[in-house]
Amino acid sequence: MAKNKIQFQRGMSIPDFITQYGTEKKCRDALFQLRWPNGFVCPLCSNATYCEIKSRKVFQCNRCHHQTSLTAGTIFQSTHLPLTIWFLAIYLLTQNKNGISGLELSRQIGVSYNAAWRIKHKLMQVMLERGGTKRLHGRIEIDDSYLGGKRVSGKRGRGAGRKTPFIAAVETDMDKKPQRIKLSKVNGFLQEEIERWSIENLEPGTRVVSDGLACFNAVVNAGCVHETHIVGSGKQAVEHPAFKWVNTILGNVKNSLKGTYHSFQKKHIPRYLAEFQYRFNRRYDLPSMIPRLAYIALRTPPMPLRLLSFAEQKW
């Protein structure tokens, strides 16, 4: 049987990880390189010369004497945990196909559940903010879906009570193989919501393939071309070739979230979707996910618990 090149790719082994990020100095050096790839730059006056005050772990600008730490102004700011713990969390979050629950993370990195939860949600917030930046293009399959909540008796799928609605979109290449995905929580499946989402997430000219749900017509208002396939419901709809990938991804998302988390709060759903999306879109290069996530974490502003809760309201 042919080997699946994604499943069988070489990830980063634990010995490789320890070699690269196993000590506090290695983690500090890695972060320094990622934060200042061309050498130190003073955040206040852009001067490049500095001295290091090792006892306080700060860098002092030689011109304006401003002092800054490696993690000031980043998602790692004011952490009391060693950087080795942060890198280990990044490793576990990115290298496992289905992610890792807060509870399991706390066991594996040896910190309290609350501390593990905060690390995990800060890193998921980094993924969420990053995920919004690149728009899909070419051909995409799109579908409406729901997560969580209790099913109201007799109602399934569309319109089911208290579930969280989200859009699943899969960009496919010339061979109709999946490339990138977007999983976005929406405020219901209404024309104006789909229009807003399309402007934000799709390049004009994108060919959008959907079933007959009326709201998806709104993609034309974002300059996209709409292709509709009326598929009926049930098994026939799920197996329709036009939606092969969006249905596969939806099945994987739901199984992955159910398998890893068992239950999660509704308000955190955008972060869980962002986490799945982040890993999927970078699945061809597992080892590079560690420095890449650290790189954007350094460019994401600090997020104390108060703000971490505030961000949940926004989505």
Ligand SMILES: [Zn+2]
């Ligand atoms: Zn300065």
